[in-house]
Amino acid sequence: MELQGKIILALEPRSGVGQRGEWKAQDFVVETHESYPHKMVFSVWGADRLQRFNIQVGQEVLVSFDIDAREYQGRWFNSIRAFDVRLVDPATIGAQGMQAPPMPDAPAAPAQGFAPQPQTVNPAPFPPAEEEGSADDLPF
Secondary structure, X not given: OEEEEEEEEEOXXXXXXXXXXXXXXXXXXXXXXXOOOOEEEEEEEOHHHHHHHOOOOOOEEEEEEEEEEEEEXXXXXXXXXXXXXEEXXXXXXXXXXXXXXXOOOOOOOOOOOOOOOOXXXXXXXXXXXXXXXXXXXXXX
């Protein structure tokens, strides 16, 4: 999955030693540019990735991430881990929402058996009154 936004917070890095050796991770908060902005916290695991991505507060980024969940003592917790973070040109932020979808080269052929029907215009404001005694006993 991917999400584009601005890095608004970089939390303190964490590190430790596990069964596989030393590890390092850091969480970041990204905010989208929608009319109702959303925030998402994601983790970057590994000193090499942290150094390669070099994420700074204020940067416009495109985050590629995986979502996973795990159970601990009967409760479930989500985990959002970034596997790629790319810088985005801030000048493209406003233009993305304004782009129209691409137009096809040739007009699509109508589905077989479905042709556009001409529309008829009824000049009278109401349908003609039916004779009394019809099967329809509605008052209008």
